Amino acid sequence: MRLKNKVALVTGGGSGIGREISMLFAKEGAYVGINDIVSESIEKTIQDMGELGSQALALSADVSDSSQVQKMFANLIAKYGTIDILVNNAGIGEVSNNKETSLNQVMEAQLGEMFQGKIKTHWAVTENLSDADWDKMLRVHLYGTFYCTREALKIMSKKNYGRIINMASVAATLGLETSPHYSAAKAGILGLTRAVSREVGSRSITVNAIAPGLIETPMTDVISPMVKQAWVMGTPIKRAGKPYEVATAALFLASDESSFFTGQILSPSGGSWMP
Ligand SMILES: NC(=O)c1ccc[n+]([C@@H]2O[C@H](COP(=O)([O-])OP(=O)(O)OC[C@H]3O[C@@H](n4cnc5c(N)ncnc54)[C@H](O)[C@@H]3O)[C@@H](O)[C@H]2O)c1
Numbered sequence: 001m002r003l004k005n006k007v008a009l010v011t012g013g014g015s016g017i018g019r020e021i022s023m024l025f026a027k028e029g030a031y032v033g034i035n036d037i038v039s040e041s042i043e044k045t046i047q048d049m050g051e052l053g054s055q056a057l058a059l060s061a062d063v064s065d066s067s068q069v070q071k072m073f074a075n076l077i078a079k080y081g082t083i084d085i086l087v088n089n090a091g092i093g094e095v096s097n098n099k100e101t102s103l104n105q106v107m108e109a110q111l112g113e114m115f116q117g118k119i120k121t122h123w124a125v126t127e128n129l130s131d132a133d134w135d136k137m138l139r140v141h142l143y144g145t146f147y148c149t150r151e152a153l154k155i156m157s158k159k160n161y162g163r164i165i166n167m168a169s170v171a172a173t174l175g176l177e178t179s180p181h182y183s184a185a186k187a188g189i190l191g192l193t194r195a196v197s198r199e200v201g202s203r204s205i206t207v208n209a210i211a212p213g214l215i216e217t218p219m220t221d222v223i224s225p226m227v228k229q230a231w232v233m234g235t236p237i238k239r240a241g242k243p244y245e246v247a248t249a250a251l252f253l254a255s256d257e258s259s260f261f262t263g264q265i266l267s268p269s270g271g272s273w274m275p
Contacts (some may be wrong), residue, residue, distance in 0.1 A: 014041025
């Protein structure tokens with residue numbers, strides 16, 4: 001077992017990638033605090049873990065709210081006494097209703113027009129992005145990552161050990177024309193990863209990022225098959241990834257095998273982004 005008796009906290013563990021990471025960490029011997037804003041989804045994850053569910057603690061909280069994050073850490077510490085591994089994974093795709101549909105429509109129209117040699121349909125995402133949508137995206141991803149990292153470091157820096165894993169995206173490195181706010185939030189996470197990795201490296205705390213490409217989860221269910229196909233065409237391994245293929249990257253970064261990696265980006269993306 002690669003995480004025997006380690007204490008981990010996985011945010012957004014009620015669905016998709018976070019759910020898979022929570023399950024894999026428990027299989028590898030860790031005690032796992034599973035966070036999500038949707039408490040029923042945490043219960044479902046724990047139920048599906050079977051016997052391993054006894055190694056899990058449900059921690060319902062909104063990571064974009066610093067007071068809820070503080071209480072969540074207090075509950076984790078009350079139960080397990082410490083934290084060794086933090087996975088900042090909670091996230092949202094689009095924040096406005098129907099936006100997915102309109103983005104799919106624009107992209108599908110462009111793909112059709114490409115074959116006729118002239119693109120007439122254009123993106124108008126940034127000019128129509130509201131303050132509220134911009135704010136929410138940055139709050140969940142970037143502020144949430146900061147709030148949880150701040151609490152984790154209060155404990156990790158006292159014991160000179162820790163593993164912090166931040167879920168970024170190829171959106172951070174490529175830039176997604178459909179999601180300037182998402183791309184900016186994820187790029188911010190990469191900046192935070194590098195800065196904090198320098199700050200705490202001498203205390204044997206490592207801070208790394210994972211930048212997945214297209215992964216089959218509820219978040220990407222809203223993308224139309226044609227748009228997914230277009231993405232897959234630009235991916236050297238010609239398919240979307242599975243949550244497990246991201247969880248194994250998280251396991252490596254959480255384990256002692258990654259002890260000389262810090263400030264790095266691992267990209268389970270089928271090669272859709274290459275450093
Ligand atoms: N699926 C992909 O293709 C893909 C690609 C690159 C990066 N990512 C990133 O991976 C992470 C997980 O995404 P996923 O695809 O598994 O999505 P998902 O929607 O399946 O899971 C995200 C989870 O985060 C939870 N969450 C949302 N806001 C929260 C908040 N404020 N506080 C606590 N929990 C909250 C949701 O309830 C959900 O359970 C996200 O950070 C996402 O941006 C996903």
